[in-house]
Amino acid sequence: LSCKPVTFLNKDGRKLFGMIHAPDSGKPRTTPIILLSPGIKSRVAPHRLYVKLARQRSSRGFLVLRFDFSGLGDSEGTVEEPVVADFYGSVQTGRYVNDTRAAMDWMEREYKISRFVLAGLCGGAITGLLTGARDQRVDALIGFGIPVILDSTQLDSTRYLTSGELNEWRNGYLSKLTNLKSWIRVLTFKTNYRVLLEAFGGLQRAKEVAAAPACMPGKTDQVGNFNPLFPNAFEAMVSTRKMLLIFSEADRLWSICQERFAQPFEAKLERYRDNLEVYLVRDASHIFSFIEWQHDLLEQICSWLNRNYEAA
Amino acid sequence: MTEGRTANVDGYEIAWEMFKQVSGINLVEKAKQSQAKCLIVQISPRQQELKRDLSLRRAGYHNGSALLTIEEPFWREIRTFYSGARRLYQDTLPWLEEEEVEL
Numbered sequence: 001l002s003c004k005p006v007t008f009l010n011k012d013g014r015k016l017f018g019m020i021h022a023p024d025s026g027k028p029r030t031t032p033i034i035l036l037s038p039g040i041k042s043r044v045a046p047h048r049l050y051v052k053l054a055r056q057r058s059s060r061g062f063l064v065l066r067f068d069f070s071g072l073g074d075s076e077g078t079v080e081e082p083v084v085a086d087f088y089g090s091v092q093t094g095r096y097v098n099d100t101r102a103a104m105d106w107m108e109r110e111y112k113i114s115r116f117v118l119a120g121l122c123g124g125a126i127t128g129l130l131t132g133a134r135d136q137r138v139d140a141l142i143g144f145g146i147p148v149i150l151d152s153t154q155l156d157s158t159r160y161l162t163s164g165e166l167n168e169w170r171n172g173y174l175s176k177l178t179n180l181k182s183w184i185r186v187l188t189f190k191t192n193y194r195v196l197l198e199a200f201g202g203l204q205r206a207k208e209v210a211a212a213p214a215c216m217p218g219k220t221d222q223v224g225n226f227n228p229l230f231p232n233a234f235e236a237m238v239s240t241r242k243m244l245l246i247f248s249e250a251d252r253l254w255s256i257c258q259e260r261f262a263q264p265f266e267a268k269l270e271r272y273r274d275n276l277e278v279y280l281v282r283d284a285s286h287i288f289s290f291i292e293w294q295h296d297l298l299e300q301i302c303s304w305l306n307r308n309y310e311a312a
Numbered sequence: 313m314t315e316g317r318t319a320n321v322d323g324y325e326i327a328w329e330m331f332k333q334v335s336g337i338n339l340v341e342k343a344k345q346s347q348a349k350c351l352i353v354q355i356s357p358r359q360q361e362l363k364r365d366l367s368l369r370r371a372g373y374h375n376g377s378a379l380l381t382i383e384e385p386f387w388r389e390i391r392t393f394y395s396g397a398r399r400l401y402q403d404t405l406p407w408l409e410e411e412e413v414e415l
Contacts, residue, residue: 040393046322046323047322047323048323049323071395079393079395080393081393082392082393083391083392083393084390084391084392084393085387085391086393087393194388261387287322287323288323289323290320290322290323291320291325294323
């Protein structure tokens with residue numbers, strides 16, 4: 001398999017660095033895969049997940065590009081946000097859509113290809129969705145651990161906990177009942193009493209959470225910490241193109257997506273059954289840290305691509 | 313691990329052999345055998361005394377020095393976005409440049 005470093009410019013003239021993986025022999029499949037970096041991570045992703053994925057896919061005939069977004073990894077540019085949460089928020093509202101389009105532009109020029117599969121974990125997944133909503137060259141999206149909420153220092157995430165998250169907090173508190181340090185935190189006012197009370201049902205849930213079902217396509221109002229761009233972008237993509245969404249069972253983003261989007265959006269989702277596949281990796285963490293979880297993830301992607309993209 | 317299984321650290325599999333070799337390194341003992349120049353840097357979020365074990369390690373080297381640089385623990389997931397550890401560069405690059413001149 002061949003793998004070589006590449007560079008291309010984004011809209012702001014910044015040089016972005018990436019790696020292109022090509023099959024050794026034979027004509028590559030007509031639709032390449034672009035892997036979009038997660039959060040503040042580089043094109044390698046946690047525990048080299050994107051390297052493993054790119055090698056596996058290129059061995060099956062796909063051309064795969066993975067690259068660093070501007071301001072991250074080896075790419076030029078700076079990140080001005082002093083706090084990670086605000087940086088995440090900017091990614092969740094499309095910070096890297098133009099960089100992704102620049103990657104497609106570059107591949108179009110280099111390989112004369114005009115349809116792409118975008119794939120990514122977390123921030124990479126939401127970037128792929130927002131890009132697909134604006135750019136018809138995106139043929140499909142494979143998103144793992146896609147966030148439906150916004151991170152920001154302006155938003156107190158503990159105000160918008162889902163019942164799944166509250167359950168996790170409750171279990172966490174219960175497991176620390178005999179821990180002296182935990183009791184000291186409670187007695188010295190360092191504990192978040194709102195969360196503590198909510199976790200044990202002693203406080204009514206925030207009104208914003210109850211209002212979450214109002215977030216439907218066509219509405220772009222900010223409700224709680226729900227990403228107002230998500231429903232419209234989701235519908236724009238899934239109404240005409242294929243999507244595979246993979247979640248990790250132990251990841252809070254799974255319960256958040258279910259409670260804040262999938263359940264209130266259930267009737268609508270039913271319409272897009274032919275285009276949407278959702279798969280849950282049992283017990284897995286957000287970054288798929290155990291090998292068996294990675295195997296499951298890679299197998300699902302492989303099987304989905306085989307069903308949707310025939311060999312050249 | 314001793315039975316041949318691996319321990320998973322953030323997605324990386326650590327085997328017993330690797331664990332054994334890494335944990336078997338005694339930096340203080342190694343220092344005594346070494347003639348190498350060495351700069352030991354303690355990274356701390358605030359001004360404080362150099363940790364005792366680091367002072368011991370420095371003393372173990374024939375040509376050792378140590379300093380404290382003020383940075384947040386950027387190798388962990390922290391609240392702050394860390395694009396670069398500027399003070400760490402500022403504190404360590406002059407030492408490297410100085411040593412290079414002498415070499």
